[in-house]
Amino acid sequence: MCGGEGELGTRCERDQRFRVEPAALARGDGDPLLGTVLGARFVVEAWLGLGSTAGLYRGRCLVSGTPCALKVLRDDGPTGALALELAAAEAQALGRARSPRVVALLGEGVVELAGGEARAGWLALELLGPSLGELAKPRAAAEREGLVLGALRDALLALGDLHAAGLAHGDLTPDHLRVRADGGAWVLVDLGSARPLGLGAAALPAPCSPGYAAPEREATGPTVSADLYALGRFAAYLLDARSSARGDAPATLLDVHTHAAHGADRARLGGSLRAWSAELTRAEPSRRPASACAALEALDRALSSSGSAVES
Numbered sequence: 001m002c003g004g005e006g007e008l009g010t011r012c013e014r015d016q017r018f019r020v021e022p023a024a025l026a027r028g029d030g031d032p033l034l035g036t037v038l039g040a041r042f043v044v045e046a047w048l049g050l051g052s053t054a055g056l057y058r059g060r061c062l063v064s065g066t067p068c069a070l071k072v073l074r075d076d077g078p079t080g081a082l083a084l085e086l087a088a089a090e091a092q093a094l095g096r097a098r099s100p101r102v103v104a105l106l107g108e109g110v111v112e113l114a115g116g117e118a119r120a121g122w123l124a125l126e127l128l129g130p131s132l133g134e135l136a137k138p139r140a141a142a143e144r145e146g147l148v149l150g151a152l153r154d155a156l157l158a159l160g161d162l163h164a165a166g167l168a169h170g171d172l173t174p175d176h177l178r179v180r181a182d183g184g185a186w187v188l189v190d191l192g193s194a195r196p197l198g199l200g201a202a203a204l205p206a207p208c209s210p211g212y213a214a215p216e217r218e219a220t221g222p223t224v225s226a227d228l229y230a231l232g233r234f235a236a237y238l239l240d241a242r243s244s245a246r247g248d249a250p251a252t253l254l255d256v257h258t259h260a261a262h263g264a265d266r267a268r269l270g271g272s273l274r275a276w277s278a279e280l281t282r283a284e285p286s287r288r289p290a291s292a293c294a295a296l297e298a299l300d301r302a303l304s305s306s307g308s309a310v311e312s
């Protein structure tokens with residue numbers, strides 16, 4: 001960026017890039033994408049962080065003025081020459097998912113990076129709020145259980161939609177469930193490993209987070225059963241994780257998403273959730289619930305058999 005003076009968010013006449021906040025510029029450390037426009041619509045405004053396959057930026061749509069997330073897979077990055085193919089596969093999966101419980105795709109494309117030394121596939125996505133992991137970990141156990149229950153219900157509905165669209169997510173983790181920015185619902189993100197059901201493991205690589213992967217996942221690739229296993233696994237992980245309480249978790253979002261349970265009900269809720277997660281994480285796939293809908297019914301059974309009446 002040439003550093004020409006002018007109002008934030010306006011285009012510099014000298015290098016044709018948009019002016020971004022000085023802090024974003026400093027953090028981006030010469031990143032050639034900052035201030036550029038992707039697909040003639042999305043300004044790259046700030047660097048948010050690096051995932052295992054992609055870089056995530058905050059952007060803004062020039063047409064609507066609304067902020068967005070920009071996921072960028074460079075072909076000189078972690079996935080090498082597969083980057084463009086992986087970005088296209090993710091965009092295709094997002095288009096196919098068509099569910100309000102899955103992150104909305106606003107645009108996609110390929111960009112040549114400055115100097116033409118690399119190319120990148122990019123996706124413009126609705127910008128979401130914090131993840132389940134970020135919200136749950138700072139909470140004390142009792143509060144966390146209510147939060148996890150609300151998130152599990154939304155995740156099962158999202159998985160039901162995804163599976164009905166013929167896709168398995170392939171990489172469910174507490175970081176891949178995020179709250180919609182208006183605080184309304186939990187939304188599934190990162191369809192980078194989502195693959196059509198029945199495709200098997202041979203197609204495009206579909207990496208997953210080892211801590212939550214079903215034992216058969218490497219051999220089978222993404223499946224309905226492996227998605228349910230991962231959900232059960234991360235539920236157990238969140239329930240048992242030590243609280244990292246620092247008193248700085250966003251309380252307003254918690255109010256919206258916590259299912260209220262009181263007294264003895266609250267004490268029983270953790271036990272019910274653990275029993276349910278044990279059903280989903282059975283080693284033998286045929287002994288797990290057969291679908292997201294069956295897993296939701298199992299959750300209701302676990303809650304009612306222990307007497308944990310929770311208000312939604």
Ligand SMILES: Nc1ncnc2c1ncn2[C@@H]1O[C@H](COP(=O)(O)OP(=O)(O)OP(=O)(O)O)[C@@H](O)[C@H]1O
Pocket residue numbers: 050051052053054055056069071103125126127128129131175176177178189190191192
């Ligand atoms: N639309 C979004 N709004 C806000 N944050 C998002 C959005 N999409 C993804 N993220 C977050 O950005 C991070 C990286 O995104 P994503 O998971 O899609 O890429 P990745 O390369 O697979 O990274 P990871 O290895 O962390 O899974 C994740 O923590 C994810 O929760």
Ligand SMILES: [Mg+2]
Pocket residue numbers: 051052171176190192
């Ligand atoms: Mg991811």
